[in-house]
Amino acid sequence: MVNVERLQALETWIKTTNTKITQVKGQRKYGGPPEVWDGPLPGLNCEVFISHIPRDTYEDLLIPLFSSVGPLWEFRLMMNFSGQNRGFAYAKYGSAKVAKNAIRCLNGSMLAPGVRIFVCPSSEKRKIYLTPLSTTIRKDDLLQELRKMVEGVESLSLMSGPETMTMSAVVVFSSHYMASIAKRTLGQAFLKRFGVCISIQWKCPEKVNDELHLPEKSESFPASTPKFSELAQHMAEISQMPHPAPQNPSFISAAFCGAVGEPLVPKSATCPPTAALSVSPVIFLQNCCAVSGLGLPQFEFIYNYAQPDEVYHFDYKVRVPGLGVFPGQIMISPGPNDTATLERAREAAAQQLLQSVIGLKVFIR
The missing domain is CATH 3.30.70.330 (RRM (RNA recognition motif) domain)
Incomplete structure (x- = not known):
């Protein structure tokens, strides 16, 4: 309001x-x-x-x-x-x-x-990356067309795209403001002018985020159909188990709220089952798997891009041995270091999984 x-x-x-x-x-x-x-x-x-x-x-x-x-x-x-x-x-x-x-x-x-x-x-990003583009595209022609569609284009360079037989363009603008306007409008402009759908990102599509060093994945989780009903049953049982009172009963953790994009609110305003209040979403999910006789959940993250307001976008897969792979997307605010950022990503992914299965939404660390 x-x-x-x-x-x-x-x-x-x-x-x-x-x-x-x-x-x-x-x-x-x-x-x-x-x-x-x-x-x-x-x-x-x-x-x-x-x-x-x-x-x-x-x-x-x-x-x-x-x-x-x-x-x-x-x-x-x-x-x-x-x-x-x-x-x-x-x-x-x-x-x-x-x-x-x-x-x-x-x-x-x-x-x-x-x-x-x-x-x-402020990071004051002035570069955006366009992909995929045809390998036949000419640098001077693309630069001329871009200057017709948006303002503030200073320079342009081409490089091999992340997909086979494609190119990517690195466009440099006179200011972060001009780059952010172009990022919002160029996709529709390309579709209208050329009938082509392109991806526009702040980060190079061929690289993991230069500032966030994610660990290499030890394995790639294949797609499968997770057994939601079985997982929901065990989670419901865990949610009825007593847990110690939270350390801070007055407010939800500011760090966790930042990780999942929720506002900082009094606990009384949104009070889920008491079992969810004393542990993080990751620990709660691990408890569910342990009681169910399942293996510990494994998390895989793929960095996508960061918004101008420093919000990171990730694709994730949570593998629960014996059940399947649960994919999804999250947005998190970065932590003070890489380890804290990855922990926020794990909490946000576990939170999203728990909410989708049994509706548990708010947790206190």
Whole structure:
């Protein structure tokens, strides 16, 4: 639900301060630069990424906060059609020094009771990858067509595609903003103009994520038909078994909520069977398999891509020996290191499997 009082406060602030904010395709932008700007043009490492923003928090609170460490060259708040923000934003300063100071001073700031924002360097991705393309395509022709369809194209290079007899294109844009617009619109533009479906990604389709080093898979799980009814029966039995009370009875784990994309809410708001509250989804699933006389679940992950808001997309397969292979897709926020990121991926995959079988949705670690 949209907070009407907060929207009214935003409108009052805009009128009082005469601040100009422009709505541009899913985001609201201030500056770029603002009308009065006497600082240098931003270079590398001048932008910060802000996440965990309360959904009813707007520019009337955010712009003054991020201006407190130095003049803002640009501020972009990502928005939903509902009128709520999407939980993340970007702030750009005139120098890398000011941006670094913003991270030091503002990371962990509390904008709502119990909710702290996360501020870190923005990746400012300017490359997108297009695949699959015909091997007969000419670089100059494709570059010319791309500049007709989208703005900000600086350069283009071609390389062998991940599929046999295909090519991939690496397109470099003048800014992350231009690249993100192209990523959203080029797929439809290619289909309309050439009748061709292409995949558009932030990461090279031939590589695993350069920043996340996943372990090599020891085996490839073949597709099979898992016995959902049998698994559901054992899970239902486990859910009735008593477990110790959770260590933190007040709130669901923030790390886990981030892993599965759920908001941080009081336990009383969504209270599943008590058996699910004291263990992680992975441990709960392992308990189900152990009681059922099955082998321990094995997880396989394939990295797909990351969204601009630093959300990783994975395909997964969970193999339960004696039952079959359960495939699916998850989105997780990255952890502080590779090990933590993989643990979040395992929890999200186990959570999704448990929810699909017996409807267990919320877990406390």
